[in-house]
């Protein structure tokens with residue numbers, strides 16, 4: 001017996017693509033309203049961070065609790081069916097997340113993780129202030145991501 005009902009399953013599976021998931025859209029639209037501008041899924045950076053702020057060298061990953069194995073989180077419960085498969089899969093994701101973080105830090109980037117279950121306006125407001133307060137690097141790219149406005153809700 002699978003612990004996911006049909007709707008939940010398709011919701012979880014839709015996250016496989018890892019892009020433009022709802023939590024990520026919420027983070028993006030919130031930060032956009034604060035005036036912060038960012039690059040989406042920059043493939044030149046380790047792990048293609050969901051959002052990156054080149055002028056401040058901070059990368060933000062919005063993590064789905066299930067796929068990224070949020071410790072102690074209800075949403076990160078391993079399915080009763082094929083638990084070994086899921087455990088290995090999620091461990092693999094966690095290892096990759098860790099490698100990406102280390103690679104980014106080695107390049108002088110700071111990394112922030114936003115967990116899906118912890119997304120609140122208050123948390124996003126804190127994140128926005130934190131990013132805003134980081135010193136802007138000289139000569140850093142101010143390139144805007146041109147599709148942002150089309151993606152706003």
Ligand SMILES: [Zn+2]
Pocket residue numbers: 065070073074075076115116117118
């Ligand atoms: Zn969680």
